[in-house]
Each structure stands twice: as C-alpha cells, then as structure tokens.
Amino acid sequence: MTQPMLSIKGLKVAYGGIQAVRNVDMDVYEGELVTLIGSNGAGKTTTLKATTGMVPMKGGEISYRGKSIKGVPSWELLAQGLVMVPEGRGVFARMTITENLQMGAYLRNDKEGIEADIEKMFGIFPRLKERATQLAGTMSGGEQQMLAMARALMSKPKLLIMDEPTMGLSPAMTKTIFEVIRTVSSEGMTLLLVEQNAKLALQAADRGYVMSSGETIMNGKASDMLDDEEVQKAYLGE
Amino acid sequence: ACNKPADAPKADAKPADGAAGGEIVVKIGSGAPKSGGIAHLGQDNEMGAQLAVNEINAKGDLMIGGKKVKLELMGEDDAGDPKQGATVAQKMVDAKVVAVVGHLNSGVSMPANAIYGAAGIVQVSPSSTNPDYTLKGVKTPGGSVSSYRVVANDIQQGSAIGKYVMEKGGKNIAILDDATQYGKGLADYVEKTLKDGGSKVTSREALTDKTTDFKGVLAKLKAENPDYIFWGGMDDTGAALSKQMKELGLKAKLVSGDGACTAKFIELAGDSAEGVICTQAGAPVSKMAKGAEFQANYEKTFPGKKVEIYSPFAYDAVYAIVAAMKAADSVEPEKIAKAMAGVSFDGLIGKVAFDEKGDIKGGVITVQEIKNKKLEVVATVM
Amino acid sequence: MSFLQKLSPKDSMLGILICAVLLMLMPFAVQFLGNTAWVRIIDYTLLYIMLALGLNLVVGFAGLLDLGYIAFYAVGAYMVALLASPHLSDNFASIKAAFPDGWHVPLWVTIPLGAALAAVAGLILGAPILKLRGDYLALVTLGFGEIIRIFMNNLGKDGFNLTNGPRGIARIDPVSIFGHQLSKPLDLGFVTLSKEFQYYYLFLALVVLSVFVCYRLQNSRLGRAWMALREDDIAAKAMGINVRNIKLLAFALGATFGGVAGGMFASFQGFISPESFTYMESIIILAMVVLGGMGHIPGVILGAVLMSLFPEFLRYVVDPVQKAVFGSVVIDTAILRQLILGSAMVLIMLYRPKGLWPTPTREDKKVVEADPSATA
Amino acid sequence: MTQENIMLSIKGVNKSFGGLKALQNVSLEVKKDTIYGLIGPNGAGKTTFFNVITGLYEPDSGEFVLNGAHYEPTAVHEVAKSGIARTFQNIRLFGNMTALENVMVGRHVRTKGGVLGSIFGSKAVKKEEADIKARAMELLNYVGIGQYHDYVARNLAYGLQRRLEIARALATDPKLLALDEPAAGMNSTEKLDLTKLLRKISDDGTTILIIEHDVKLIMELCDEMTVLNYGEILVQGKPDHVRHDEGFISAYLGGH
Amino acid sequence: MELEKFFQLLIGGVVVGSIYAMIALGYTMVYGILGIINFAHAEVMMIGAMVAMTVSSILIAAGLPLLVVLLLAALVAMMACMILSYCMERFAYRPLRNAPKLTPLITAIGLSFLIQAVAQLIWGKSPRPFPELLPSTRVILFGDVGITVREIVIVGLSIVMMMGLLTLVERTKLGRAMRATSENVGVTGLMGVNPNRVISATFMIGAALAAVAGIMYAMNSGGKAHFYMGFMPGMKAFVAAVLGGIGNIPGAVVGGIVLGLAEAFGAGYISSEYQDVFAFVVLVVVLIFRPSGLLGQRTADRA
C-alpha cells in the first residue's frame, strides 16, 4: 500500500498528572474505514482530540498525508480536509439547525453548493428538516447527534473522524447513521470511527484497533477481530 | 514599642540628616490628593508649599535655636479619601514632621486632625473651608489648637455669596451641589443666608462630583425659571453645568464658590463662562501684591503647570509654620503649635493671623465675575 | 491553615502555637522595622482579611458574584457610628432628652447588633434576586451597594439628619473593653501598648475567629451544598438542595463578616463618611479574593494581605527608589503606584490564573496509574 | 391492582413547547421494586417526561402520585426530597468536586447539620459527617468506582461518570431511581456490568424507571415498559407484548 | 410649561441613553463572545476621547474645517482604540481562555488602573477642554423645547451602530462565526474557523464603537476629557447592557435608553439626588420580572 493518510506513532497525552494516552500507534489509509474500540476511559477520545489539535500531545508523532500535524490547530486541519464529529455532539445550542449546518460549510464559498448539500442532509435526516429553524440546544439528544453528523459532512471532508456517533441513538437511528457511514465510505471518503457498539462498528469497518488504558493493544482486519474471543469477551459482551 | 505622642526631634536631633555640622533638616508635611478625580488641585497645593520651601532654603537664612535649618517637604497623596488621609497622616507623624500643610478636602482634614492633634502636631490647611474643621478641631496634648487654615470658611463664603446675589437683586435662586462634603457644606450656608435674607430658594438639588449631564435637573429648574443658580461644587462639573445651561437656553446667572472659581473653569466652560460669578476664599492670585511674581515663579519651577486655586495659600501655610518656628525658636511640634496662635505676618495672600479657633483673621472673600475669559474682582467681602 | 490540617494533631497544635506567637509579636517587629503607620496599616489589613473572608463565603463558596459587598461594611460602620457617637443626640431632640451626653453603646452590644443588621441587609438584598444568574446577580448587588452609599450620602438633611450626609459622622467612641478605651495607651508594666497595638490584637482575635468559622462552614454539609450550587445549580436542585435557602444563607453569613468589620472600622477610625464605601472598595475586596485564590481560605487571606499592604508598601519605596535610580522623581509617585498596582494585578492573573494560592486540585497530585477499564 | 404496590402513578401529562407537543396525555404506573422501561425514537419525549415528573419543566397538565402520596412537581428539590432521584442524559456532575464529594452532596437532603452545629462542631454534626462520608464511600464501591473516590469528577471518563451519577442519585435514598440513558457510551461488556448493577439496586429495594435505547438491555431488564413516539404512548406492557407490536417495530427498530 | 419640561426631559434622557448604548454595545459584544465583563472597556472609551482631543486640537490649529477635523480625529481615535483593545485581548485575555470566570474580571480591573495611569502620564491629571467639533447650537422643536445638533448626531449614531452590528452578527459569516465561538470555542475550531481571529475582531469592533462613544461623550459632558472620565459612563453602560439582556445587541441600546430616561425623569420629576438610585431601582425591578433582562431571551436549559 501507499503511505497512510493518517499515521499516529507512539502518541502520549496527559491531563495534568493523568496519563490519558500512553502509547498509541495507528495508521489510516486512503479510502479505508477504520474503527477504534475500547472500554470507557481507554483514551479513545483523547487520541482523537490530540489528532485534531484540540489537546496538546506530550510525545509521539502524528502525520496527515505525509506532513506532521503536531501542534497544528483544528481550524487549519479542516482546511486540509481532516474533520471530526466530537464526542457529545457539540452542536451550537443557540443557533438554528440551518445555521449549524452553514457553520459546517464555513470555509466553502459556493452558495448554491451549500444550499444543495443542506437539502441533501435534510434528505438523509428528515427530522432535521422538520426542525430547520429550532434552536439546536432544545433538540433531543438524538436529534443533536444527527445534526452534528450532518454538520461535519457539510465541509466535504477527506478524512472524517467520528467519536461515538451513535451514542444515545435509537436502533432505527443507529441504523440510519451506519447507512450514512457506509455510503460516504463507499463514495471514497476515509473514515476513522470510535464506536462503543463494537459489533456494528467492526461489521462496517475494514480494519480495527483496540485500545486499553491508553495503549493500542491490538489491530487487524475487522472481520478477523469479530471472531477473536479476546475481543468478544472484552467488547462484544458474548 | 509604642511611640509616645509627644516625642519629636530635639533641636540637635538627627545630625545624620544634617548636611553641614550646624545645619539641621526639618521636615514639613503636605497632604493632598495626588491621585483620583481632583488630583490636579492636590498637585497644585503641594507645589505651592514646595515653592515656599525652595525659597526659604534658597535664602538659607533660617536659624532656629542657633542652628541653620534646612526645610524638607514631605508630600503625601491622600487621594481625597479619609481613610488614606488618616494613613498618610500617621506616616508623616512617624516621619517626625514638625507640622503639616493640608489637607485639601475638609473631609480628609478632619479625620487626619485627630491623629495630628494627638501627636501634638499642628496642621495648617490651605483649602479646607468647612467650618467644622476648626470648630471640632482636636487640641494637642499641650493644650494648643492643632487645626488652622489660611482660607476663609464656608460660613463666610456662603454668606458673602448669598449677600452679593441679593444685592444684585436675586429673588428666585436655585441651589445645586455635588453632594460632597465641600459642595453641600457651602451650598447649605448659601441657602441659609438667602432664606434669612428673604429670598426664595426655588429648589435645592444635589448631583454628584462625577455628574456630567445636568440636563435633567436643568429642565426642571427651567420650569421654575430662577434668576440665579448657585453651584456648590468643583470647576470641571461646574463648567459642564454652565455649558448645558446655555444649551438649554436658561436665562439664569450661574454663581459658584471657590471650587469652581478657577482658570480651569474658564478654560472648560468656554463662552458659556461669560458672566459667571464665583467667590474665592481669600484674594485671587491676580489681586495679590506679589501674585504675578508668584505665578511666574510657579510656572518656571513647574513647567507646563498653571496655578489652579490654592497654591498661594499652601505657600503661605508654609510661611505661617516657619513664622511659628521662629517665634518659638524651636522645631518641637508642641512649641510650634503653641506659637502658631501668635503668628502674624504679611503673606502672599495678604495678612496672615489666626483667631482662637484657628481660622484666619479677617479672611476676605473675593467675589469675581468672568468677563471675556478673565476673572475680574467685583467685590471683596470682609 | 490548610497545611496544618494535613499534619498530625500534635504537630498541628505545635504549628498553631508557633503561628500564634509570631502573630502576637508581629506588631512589635513592624514597629521596630517600620513605625506606627505600619502597625496602623496592618490593623486595616486585618479588617480587609475579615471582609475578604466574608466575601469569599458568597463568591468563593457559593459562587454568587457580589459586586456590592462593601454595603454590608457600610451598614455595620454606620450602625456603630450612630449608636456610639453624639451624632444622633445632637440632631434629634427626643434622643437628646433621653441621652443628654449622646448614645454610647458598648462593644458587646454593637458587634452582634452590627452582625445581625448586616445579615438582615443580606437577606433583604438576597430575597428578591434569587432567580438571577451570574452577572445579572452581580449587577444588582453592585446597584444595591451604590444605593446604600447614596442614601448614606443624602440622609443628612437638616430636619432629619440621620447620617450627616457627606460630612460624615465624627467623634465615634473607640472600642472600650472593661472600661478601658482602646484609644488610650495601655500600660502592661513591661510594655505600653498604643492604640494601634490594642486594636491589632482585637482585630487579630476577630480574624482568627472568622477563619475558624469559615473552615468549619467549608467542611460542613452546607459548604458542600454551596460548592454543588456553584458547580451546577440544576443538578444541585435534583439532589434535593433548596437552592433558594442556601443562597440566602450565603448572603446573610457573608454580610455578617462585613457588618462586624464595618463596626470595627468605625470605632477604630473614629470618623466615617460615605466616601469610604464606594463601589471601588467592593471591587478591591473582590480582587483580594480572586488574586489570592477563590474559595481557598489561606489564599484569600494572602490576597487580602497583599492587596492592602502592597499599595502602602509602594507608597514608601517608590519615591526613594526613583531618587536612588534617577536621582530625582521622574514619574509622579501617585501615577507610578497606580501603574505598578495595575500591572501587578494583570501579571498575577496571567501567571496564576487560579490565584496565588488556589485550592489544591486532583491534577496537581501525582497520579498512581489506575487502569480505568479495571471496573469492567 | 391495589394502591399499596404502586410506586409511581402518572395520569394524563401534557407538555408543549410553543407549538410542539412534546408530551400528549401520557400516563403510566410503576409497581414497587420493579424496573420500568421508557423507550422510543429520538425526540419522542422521554427526557421531557423525566424533566416533568422531577419538577424541572412545568407540565401543562397531569396528575402525579408517588408511593401513594399525591405530589406537585413544581420545586425540583421538593421532588427529590419526596423520593425521586435522577441522572441526566448529558451528564451533570459537580465537575470540580471529587467523586466522593459528589456522592456526599447526595446525602444533603437526608441530613440536617445546620450553621451553628457546623461552626461549633457539635457531637451530632460530627457524627452525621462521619456517617455521610462512610455511606458515600460505600456507594462508590457499590457502583464499582471506589478507587476513583479522589478523582475530580470532570476527569473521569464518560462511562465512569455515568456510574458516579448513579451513586450520587442513590445517596438521596430514593424510592424511585430515574435513569436517562445510563448505558449510553458503554460497550456491550460494560453494559452487561451495568445491567448487573441495576439488578442489584432493584433487588436491594429501589424501584427503577429507565430510559434506554439498547433494546436487548431494556428488554431483559424491564418488568414493564412504555414506548413513546412523538410525545404519545405507542404501546405499553410487558417486554414480550411490546416486542411484537408492529408500531414499535416500525417506529423504533426501523423495520426488520 | 409642564409639557415642554416633559419633552425636554425626554430628549435629554434619550441623548444620554444613546451614549450609554454606544458603550454598552462594546460590553455586550465582548460579553457575548467570551462571557467576560471587560471593565477596561470604559478606559478604551476614555483613550478614544483623549486621542481625538489631541488630534483635533492639532488639526484645528492647522485650520481645517471642523467636520473634517471630526472625521479625521474619529478615525485616528478608532485606530488607537482598536490597537489598544487588540493588545488587551491578545496579551491579557487570550491566555485566560480556560481560566476561572472571575480571573479576567480582575485582569480587566488591573488593566483599567494601568490605562488610567498611562493616560495621566500622557495627558496629565486635570480635565482638558474638548473642542466643540459639532455645533451645540440649539434647534427649537416647538415652544421652548430644543435639541442641539450634536445631540441629534449622537442619537442617530447609536441607532446606526446598532443596525450595523445587528446585520453583522445576524446576517454575515463573521457574525455566525462570532455566535458559534461564543458557544464553544473548541468546536468552532473544528468548523475551520480560527476563533482567535473572530475574538480579536469582536474586541476591535467594540473598541471602534467605544472610540466614537468617547468622542460623543466628551463633547456632550460639557466638552472635556479627563483620565477619569470612563468610570461613570462605563458603569452606567454596564448597567444598560445587563438591563437590556447582556450579550444582546438591541438589548444594549434599549437598556441604555431606558436607563437614560429613568435618570432624566427621575431628576426632573422626583429628585436629582436620587438620580442614580432610580437607575438601579429600575434595573432591579426589571430583572425581578425579567431575570435575563429586557430582551435577553434565556435558551432552555436542557436536562
């Protein structure tokens, strides 16, 4: 294969005294759907935050399309097509749904294109259309999750990072989200997915990584991992 | 541990400070606001005192107790705040000043006096015009008066203003003040005089020393259309009042006291200053025999600065202290305080001598009117 | 203080003892090094410590921003001034008749009364504005503070002269304990204590008491409730905390500190006027709390000490230093002081955003790596 | 059924936001010592229902009975006092307080140490404090995060925070424990542990009302359940009954 | 007579209120985006007035027509204030983004001490006359009710400013970015917006308004500038901002005007002594009934 689109080597992150991430190694190749699973507090979110320049890294290397992005702020990354849907949605509560979507397209200047894409999102998530003018903050947890997802897609990312996008979603909605994930993936978008619903994640993904207490302890083809009893015991609850 | 109130430098004390063998250095304190809203006036006072000190030292002929005396002015910032006033007062007492020029605001002079009095140190204020300052003054342990002033007090000033206005045929007068110790105090005496004199005080209003918009109260006064409006307050606020009266088309003549009887007022009030009447507790520097000389000297010593109001008085306050020093032929505070009662000399501001309360004898009040951007004396009230 | 708590009871007793001795000797040292003015400054400092501790109850513990705290100080001060000076009898015939030589109520009455009155004021302020959040509350308290001051300034009309207006109330009795007036030198035989010294010990006692009370409250059920309120009021309610009541409680308790300090201030200075209770004072006290370390008692004390000593310290050094360096006063002293004070505040906040001595939090401690997934 | 064995009985709750009817005539009864499930699509009104019964949102109408006693859900703290404790969908811990302190706060409503007592450190208060601490620690261990007792809450990972919230709620000795998506953000294994925990809580005599999207989990956990959709009741009854309801399948599971 | 008095008070109130409004806009914008009360804003306004004073006195000496002088002076003053404000944000506030809420408040107070001190060094301690750049000639409306040209300009300006800001914040991309930043700096970054730029911009816009406000205030308050001049209007503007619902742009203007009217009518009909008391009483009453200000809408706190 060619060089990875995103490559993380020996990542270390600490919050004050707490070593949240000790040693993470991970590669994401163009066009892949990679999933990162692990129990609560394993350090997944922290890893993603470090990648998108939201928390400073204490050690290691992160490079995106060959260039090191150590200390590169999140807004410059988006310009290069690296986008994240943060854990806990982070929608703009005091802005309407539409405005939230427009924020997603902040760096784009093609008015028509933006309009079209907003309509497209409304197509995928009808509930958002119904509430187009409601303040995001007053929406239900699930509705907010859809919005966050849609907003990220608005920026036409090359690499989309998602932190637990189905958290708090009804089964139906979870299906929808995964359908979306599959489609965008099949359309060639590269995805890095952190997901608690390990089964669904692994079923959708090409490759998977497992994190435990701050370290990537294993990785491999998603299908293989589904059958690995270690994984089954620890994360699939079987 | 505790410093006995009355321990002050003996004539031979602190040779350390003394430059030459026979010379002793004597500290005189000066307390005035050098920060905050009226810092410029405080500065003025201190500079007045500084001038006197420089002069005396330059002459270098001041001999006390057979020793040559070099004066040193200890200028402290009381920020016009009673609490800080008390603090600097204590600081100066500790620094063994033999007497104090100050403070500027009556509101500060009075609490400070408690400290000076107790320490047996005499205080001569160049600008505190509130009657209570001397009336309620503290006696030194030695039983002498400790609160003196070289300006006339607000009773004199108030009645002078009131009388003058009535002479000029004022029937309906509105009285405004800035709700400060000074402004309100003065306004009260003006009001009293007018009422006793049978004039009508159409309304009595109070604003603040930070008020910049008088339109509200002026609109009210306009409805009453008084023929005079008295302002008990400072020059900057007074100027705003004067301008806004004009903008609202009030016919009334503006009258004010020493706080607003300044060059600054004219500068700020511009054209609206024309015809404004104000009094000064004492003669204006322009009318002082050596006034011009003083001004020149002042502007030479402190480039870019102009005499505001009270520097001449601060200047004479120093001379009063020195006179007492000479009379007592000692630099002991108590002795100076004692001798102060007997002091009498022709100063810059005129004759300087005190009554038993500590007020200046025959303190004159000068009534002035602003004619083409100049203060012109129109009357001098004894 | 806090570090004492960590020590074993025995050591902490020792520590406290040492502190006590040092504090007892402090004024002598100060007198020796500096002079009476400094003892006086320290007296004021002690008052400010009380104020800071009181405000800390409201801002630091309960997280209610109060920009008008000085009002309670004023209430206490004026109450003492009225009860312990000839002012009322000079201005009200009826009282004159009853008390020919004026009212002179002793310390034992004025302190609790001042505290109580301030507490009531606290409730009166608190009650109507409980619904308000964060900065809305802050502003109303600011307004309250100003309103009180304005009334003090205007209730001085002839006819009904309650506060003597801007002229202020003078000749307030000094504190007198068992007939001895603290304004008079006290001869203990081996040493004579000046007014400043006697007040120092009185104030010190009050401060120690305040600190004690604050600690007890902080580590109590109420202290926790306040903290919870500060963190998330909705969650606090959901935990069954009656937010309304504990807010009021915080206001009232905080106010009492102010009231007592105010009373002390009045009798110490013997003269009070509205100028001493401006909005700026409230701000300065708030600065003490925040600069020191909001919610952390030792920090707050440190803050109060610095904020009240530093400007005075500058008063003493700025001129000499300038003279030494440039040979003359280049920059006007008063301005330079303001300049330095301002910069100091900014810099402290820049380098110690949580204050100089903040509550030690979890992050500061080294973490023994516990595997989070171990729970699974 | 008789009143005695009903813990919570809600009748005809309506709640609307402007034009939007978030709850329409919702009624349900939770039997004592059972686990009752509340599910439904996103935006169905589940959290709103919680907010209403706990006094956070004022209902347009409705009747509320807890443990046989009528109550008006107006003051949140009153509701908590009368015995309903809850957790929040978007976790609301006291971020800067330690895990232990968080749980200790939960004891507030069941203790009474006052100002004077605290200041003078009266025997009673000292004892009460000790008890609070002991109980809090006990609860932390009970939910399995004892070793994090001195962690500042905001520094705990999502899943741990959820457990902490449960401990804090339990500290108020609730008659009814209302959980809003406690399993959100947990993986299957962790969910199993949570299930065990909830069972334990229920067996130890606390009635539970739970919102959860994990059908597997809710079905095996609950004795009875209500499915909301667009603010209205879709189905109500035992899991097996609900499981086969057409409306439920299409609206919630999204077809087969 | 009475009627005339009423209208005269009305005018006076609206004028003063408009000045409060202009300053309040600055408070509100910064508050809106960072949630901090930038007390130093009052000093920014003071600096604006001071700079304008110096510049205009030079230009007048050079004999330019007053209107030109006014425009040039205003321009320079705005520049100065924007730079000052930018530096404040960059060096004093930015490092405190994640600091406890009250930390920037104290910084702000420290800053205003600092700025005042500097102003004293440059312009001295005493009030300086501010040239009459706008005619204070009285235009009679009816009877004896009049308004000066300057006052008309002031009222006009405040409205224009408000409209301008509203369009900026509600309609433009920058405005949207501002609102987003005000909610969550981190996530805004994820949208490709550089929050630092947005915040700096906000401060500078507020500063520009402050400069204009400073000039108008200096002219309206009896034509003087003083290092201390920021304090009072600063405090009043803060009140106005909160009264209208802090963070809310029209609110700032409404709040300012309501405050101005309360003061004017209070002084005119009851007693000038309690002028400020009325201001605060109005505030308290309003907040008791509308806990988040006149126009401040509280967004439902989801649980």
Ligand SMILES: Nc1ncnc2c1ncn2[C@@H]1O[C@H](COP(=O)(O)OP(=O)(O)OP(=O)(O)O)[C@@H](O)[C@H]1O
């Ligand atoms: N802001 C913070 N300050 C200090 N410690 C933190 C902070 N955020 C997270 N941590 C710690 O870092 C560790 C990893 O947290 P992180 O959120 O990355 O885990 P996670 O794998 O995302 O867990 P989850 O699946 O629950 O989201 C946890 O132990 C947590 O306590």
Ligand SMILES: Nc1ncnc2c1ncn2[C@@H]1O[C@H](COP(=O)(O)OP(=O)(O)OP(=O)(O)O)[C@@H](O)[C@H]1O
């Ligand atoms: N404060 C509010 N203002 C306006 N609308 C609101 C408010 N709270 C909730 N809503 C609306 O009411 C509906 C129900 O919201 P609720 O949070 O109860 O859904 P939910 O069942 O909890 O969904 P989820 O499972 O995704 O959390 C949603 O459409 C939401 O947008």
Ligand SMILES: CC(C)C[C@H](N)C(=O)O
């Ligand atoms: C500067 C002066 C106006 C001071 C005033 N005379 C007073 O007694 O306070």
Ligand SMILES: [Mg+2]
């Ligand atoms: Mg996570």
Ligand SMILES: [Mg+2]
């Ligand atoms: Mg919900």
